[in-house]
Amino acid sequence: MFRPSTRHNIPSSSTNPALEVKVNKRQSGIGANPAGPSTRYPYRLNFYETPPTLDITLEEFETFAISRLRVLSQIEALSHRSLPYAQVQSSITNYTKTHLNLSSNTARNVNLDEERRRDEIGHWVLRLSFCRSPDLRARFVRSEVALFKNRFETDDVNERSSFLKSLQLDWQVVDENEKMRYEKELKLCMWEKKDEAFKNESWFKVPWHTVPDLVGSRKVYIRAGMAYVPQSLQISLVLQAFASRLEKALELTAKNLPRLDEDDRLGPVIDHLASSFLSGVASSDYQSSDSAAAQGVVTAEMVDDVARKHFPPCMRNLYDRLKRDHHLKHFGRLQLGLFLKGIGLPLDEAVVFWRRMYGATMSDDKFNKEYKYNIRHSYGQEGKRTNYPPKSCQQILTQNQPGTQDSHGCPFRHFSPDNLSAFLSSTYPQIDRGSSEMRDILDSVKATHYHVACTRVFELTHGIKKGEGLGGSESVAHPNKWTDRSRELEREVVERIKKKEDSDEMMIDQ
Amino acid sequence: MPIPVRDDPPSSPQVMNAFYRRLFPYRPFFLWLNQDQVPSKLFTHREFAFTLAGDVYIRYNSFHTSDEFKKELIRLNPSRFEIGPQYSARPRDRKTLAAGALQPQRRELVFDIDMTDYDEIRTCCTDKKICKRCWGYIAAAVKVLDHALRESFGFKHLLWVYSGRRGIHCWISDPAALDLNDDQRKSLVTFLEVIKGGKEQAKKVNVRGNKDDADLHPVLNEALENLKMEFVKLVLHDQDCFATERGWEALLSILPQDREVIGNLRREWQSDPTRSSVDKWGDLQQAVGGLKKNNQLLFRKYEKAMQDVILQYTYPRIDAEVSKHRNHLLKAPFCVHPGTGRVCVPVNPDLVDDFDPDTVPTVGELLSELDRAAAMENGEAGSQRRTEEYEQTSLKPYVEMFEKHVAAVLRDSRGAKRAAKQESMDF
Numbered sequence: 001m002f003r004p005s006t007r008h009n010i011p012s013s014s015t016n017p018a019l020e021v022k023v024n025k026r027q028s029g030i031g032a033n034p035a036g037p038s039t040r041y042p043y044r045l046n047f048y049e050t051p052p053t054l055d056i057t058l059e060e061f062e063t064f065a066i067s068r069l070r071v072l073s074q075i076e077a078l079s080h081r082s083l084p085y086a087q088v089q090s091s092i093t094n095y096t097k098t099h100l101n102l103s104s105n106t107a108r109n110v111n112l113d114e115e116r117r118r119d120e121i122g123h124w125v126l127r128l129s130f131c132r133s134p135d136l137r138a139r140f141v142r143s144e145v146a147l148f149k150n151r152f153e154t155d156d157v158n159e160r161s162s163f164l165k166s167l168q169l170d171w172q173v174v175d176e177n178e179k180m181r182y183e184k185e186l187k188l189c190m191w192e193k194k195d196e197a198f199k200n201e202s203w204f205k206v207p208w209h210t211v212p213d214l215v216g217s218r219k220v221y222i223r224a225g226m227a228y229v230p231q232s233l234q235i236s237l238v239l240q241a242f243a244s245r246l247e248k249a250l251e252l253t254a255k256n257l258p259r260l261d262e263d264d265r266l267g268p269v270i271d272h273l274a275s276s277f278l279s280g281v282a283s284s285d286y287q288s289s290d291s292a293a294a295q296g297v298v299t300a301e302m303v304d305d306v307a308r309k310h311f312p313p314c315m316r317n318l319y320d321r322l323k324r325d326h327h328l329k330h331f332g333r334l335q336l337g338l339f340l341k342g343i344g345l346p347l348d349e350a351v352v353f354w355r356r357m358y359g360a361t362m363s364d365d366k367f368n369k370e371y372k373y374n375i376r377h378s379y380g381q382e383g384k385r386t387n388y389p390p391k392s393c394q395q396i397l398t399q400n401q402p403g404t405q406d407s408h409g410c411p412f413r414h415f416s417p418d419n420l421s422a423f424l425s426s427t428y429p430q431i432d433r434g435s436s437e438m439r440d441i442l443d444s445v446k447a448t449h450y451h452v453a454c455t456r457v458f459e460l461t462h463g464i465k466k467g468e469g470l471g472g473s474e475s476v477a478h479p480n481k482w483t484d485r486s487r488e489l490e491r492e493v494v495e496r497i498k499k500k501e502d503s504d505e506m507m508i509d510q
Numbered sequence: 511m512p513i514p515v516r517d518d519p520p521s522s523p524q525v526m527n528a529f530y531r532r533l534f535p536y537r538p539f540f541l542w543l544n545q546d547q548v549p550s551k552l553f554t555h556r557e558f559a560f561t562l563a564g565d566v567y568i569r570y571n572s573f574h575t576s577d578e579f580k581k582e583l584i585r586l587n588p589s590r591f592e593i594g595p596q597y598s599a600r601p602r603d604r605k606t607l608a609a610g611a612l613q614p615q616r617r618e619l620v621f622d623i624d625m626t627d628y629d630e631i632r633t634c635c636t637d638k639k640i641c642k643r644c645w646g647y648i649a650a651a652v653k654v655l656d657h658a659l660r661e662s663f664g665f666k667h668l669l670w671v672y673s674g675r676r677g678i679h680c681w682i683s684d685p686a687a688l689d690l691n692d693d694q695r696k697s698l699v700t701f702l703e704v705i706k707g708g709k710e711q712a713k714k715v716n717v718r719g720n721k722d723d724a725d726l727h728p729v730l731n732e733a734l735e736n737l738k739m740e741f742v743k744l745v746l747h748d749q750d751c752f753a754t755e756r757g758w759e760a761l762l763s764i765l766p767q768d769r770e771v772i773g774n775l776r777r778e779w780q781s782d783p784t785r786s787s788v789d790k791w792g793d794l795q796q797a798v799g800g801l802k803k804n805n806q807l808l809f810r811k812y813e814k815a816m817q818d819v820i821l822q823y824t825y826p827r828i829d830a831e832v833s834k835h836r837n838h839l840l841k842a843p844f845c846v847h848p849g850t851g852r853v854c855v856p857v858n859p860d861l862v863d864d865f866d867p868d869t870v871p872t873v874g875e876l877l878s879e880l881d882r883a884a885a886m887e888n889g890e891a892g893s894q895r896r897t898e899e900y901e902q903t904s905l906k907p908y909v910e911m912f913e914k915h916v917a918a919v920l921r922d923s924r925g926a927k928r929a930a931k932q933e934s935m936d937f
Contacts, residue, residue: 134613185728188727188731208663208698209686209690209694212694212696212698215700215701216696216698217700218701218727221728221729222729223662223664224661225663225665226664
């Protein structure tokens with residue numbers, strides 16, 4: 001799997017001397033920190049114009065792409081949650097900091113090259129998986145543009161302007177004569193109408209169709225097919241350039257992708273990446289986290305209590321069904337059983353739990369023969385002894401679609417809107433049937449953003465501010481994450497109360 | 511034997527067949543869509559949709575050549591047909607293509623203005639009817655849109671086409687217009703669209719951002735200057751929109767609701783119902799003028815609101831959805847409107863005020879003109895038969911106008927091609 005790195009891995013040894021000279025010159029122009037950025041990545045921002053031609057390991061190929069994918073799907077989820085602009089931007093900033101950080105050239109003690117290489121490789125890998133359908137392309141471009149915009153806005157002012165210079169976008173500057181000729185019109189399009197502001201502002205002239213957003217909102221003066229864009233709205237131009245170049249490049253990649261048949265190693269990875277984005281999953285693999293372990297073992301007796309307080313809607317639905325009918329169909333058992341394993345129900349407790357739930361409807365004999373095996377199987381104690389992980393939202397949404405008698409699946413995806421709102425309002429007293437929150441949720445469902453709807457339910461049932469999600473605006477991507485976070489929140493409350501009691505006691509002591 | 515066409519319904523199948531065989535201007539029509547002499551993708555990958563008798567609708571037709579198009583048109587004999595975009599492949603091959611492989615690519619930028627959108631502000635006709643008087647609204651709209659599209663957006667090749675009953679279409683054939691994607695079309699329409707809101711919304715002009723008294727965008731300002739005259743002529747004098755109680759209540763409801771100003775006006779107008787719209791507009795101007803001295807803020811608000819009134823009553827009411835998407839189908843020029851039998855002829859935007867929908871030739875009239883001409887020719891033995899039959903009918907000036915437009919489009923597209931060639935030679 002691992003291929004030893006070759007000299008291509010050392011970015012400074014570019015094989016193209018002309019390129020090297022040019023890049024060096026450019027860098028000396030800024031007077032950048034000599035210990036800082038390398039020649040391959042002189043800026044934090046990147047238009048991703050030339051593909052990286054370095055050797056990478058398969059593992060890097062996948063992990064870099066996944067970290068970027070997380071960020072992109074997080075951005076997409078945020079954009080669908082109608083949050084205030086500032087909140088969206090700050091949570092994007094926070095999220096990228098943990099998953100795909102890029103430091104500015106002035107940062108110390110950071111391996112800038114490594115960060116930027118990660119960023120670049122991730123981008124190019126995702127291009128491969130997202131170029132295939134117009135829908136995927138559009139979503140990829142939208143998220144990438146949002147990411148770029150966030151970085152552009154948070155970038156150091158000097159670095160940003162030298163980056164812009166390096167792009168050599170040929171925007172025509174409106175000269176003083178022309179500016180005075182259209183003074184009246186230009187002023188009408190400005191927010192600040194003072195003469196002083198007009199004098200200090202400068203305009204670019206670009207074909208109107210390159211800045212559709214500014215045209216649509218009537219923010220620019222238009223004459224003879226040219227839009228007069230003030231310096232202050234420059235970001236629109238940059239984003240437009242970024243988006244249109246990316247769109248073109250993706251179409252080109254799509255055309256050439258069939259010729260990439262050399263590789264059986266990359267194909268599955270690329271396929272997988274695209275499909276996890278489609279189901280809106282930021283981090284689909286669930287590993288029983290420390291928090292779950294810290295919360296200790298769940299016993300069969302405890303399940304009912306945990307279910308009422310901490311189960312996500314899909315599991316709550318299955319559990320309620322099981323309690324009522326004393327029976328679940330195969331995929332329902334599998335979905336709930338693996339989930340219970342994930343929250344810390346050991347095998348022997350699981351056997352007790354299921355035996356109890358089936359109750360008198362089933363003889364001991366039948367249970368032992370037909371059901372115990374399956375339970376043990378899912379815990380990796382039978383057959384090929386695989387310890388199956390709990391199903392992620394992606395799997396629940398896309399695999400084993402429920403048939404007419406089944407109750408597994410995702411309520412947001414597999415319930416009719418009427419049934420969904422009835423189910424939610426009867427299960428969660430915090431959500432009223434006719435409330436605006438319910439409308440919000442149903443709207444998200446209609447737009448097929450199931451994870452957004454689910455996250456909203458989490459926020460509402462846990463008294464959390466809109467947009468916070470599972471902490472740090474992470475959206476629900478795995479049923480077990482819901483439960484972990486929910487229990488964590490409960491523990492925090494308990495601890496707070498305990499602390500308060502302790503201090504109260506101390507007061508009494510004194 | 512001349513066929514007694516006049517007794518037929520305006521567009522019976524026989525009449526339509528004769529029209530497609532003898533009168534439809536295939537040559538300029540092909541050149542207009544194709545922008546070149548030899549068939550290009552603009553023609554061969556273009557969708558045509560036919561409406562046949564009994565509301566049968568056939569989509570995704572495409573043709574290799576103009577002749578093939580003609581043959582099929584005569585064979586199918588549609589009551590009307592529409593034009594779509596140039597697709598990434600031939601639309602007729604749709605079923606053999608991979609899913610999603612048929613994507614709209616290029617298409618003229620189109621606009622559609624329909625008289626029904628003016629029903630709430632026209633007093634002469636309603637519903638499907640149209641007369642020379644309410645055509646005034648369309649004329650005002652054409653002038654404003656034509657000006658904005660040419661001066662602001664820099665388009666040159668605008669073809670205005672009467673829709674056959676109570677509306678008008680505009681087709682823009684500039685290469686820059688053909689290349690616009692859906693986002694860009696949408697932003698252009700959003701820019702131009704001023705009248706928004708349904709029946710339940712009285713004030714339909716909200717173009718000043720969040721503030722009531724902000725300035726208009728310079729392009730709208732320019733439109734407003736041009737519309738002030740139209741407003742007096744059309745809305746106050748001709749249509750007399752504020753004559754009835756319903757009319758002037760509508761006016762009052764879209765002004766700022768200052769109790770004193772509105773109350774005074776209402777009282778005055780109720781006491782004298784004979785006051786004309788001109789008088790009432792004068793009353794309003796006077797009342798607002800009175801505010802200027804002691805209530806500057808309110809004056810400004812009313813001043814801007816009166817501008818908005820002018821826009822609401824005269825600014826083009828475009829059907830935005832038609833223009834936003836490349837794959838929206840629009841009835842072709844020189845079609846026959848199935849209801850009226852009138853031919854969808856080009857309209858000269860400079861003379862749009864003089865255009866009278868009632869004088870547009872119907873297909874029946876055109877065919878009898880042909881018969882008469884044939885009878886005359888038979889009398890004059892030996893006279894040469896002309897190449898195109900439409901030249902003997904009143905369709906002639908319209909086809910000539912169309913040909914002139916097409917020639918200009920072709921000239922530009924040839925120029926562009928030559929420039930591109932030059933560039934590639936330089937390499």
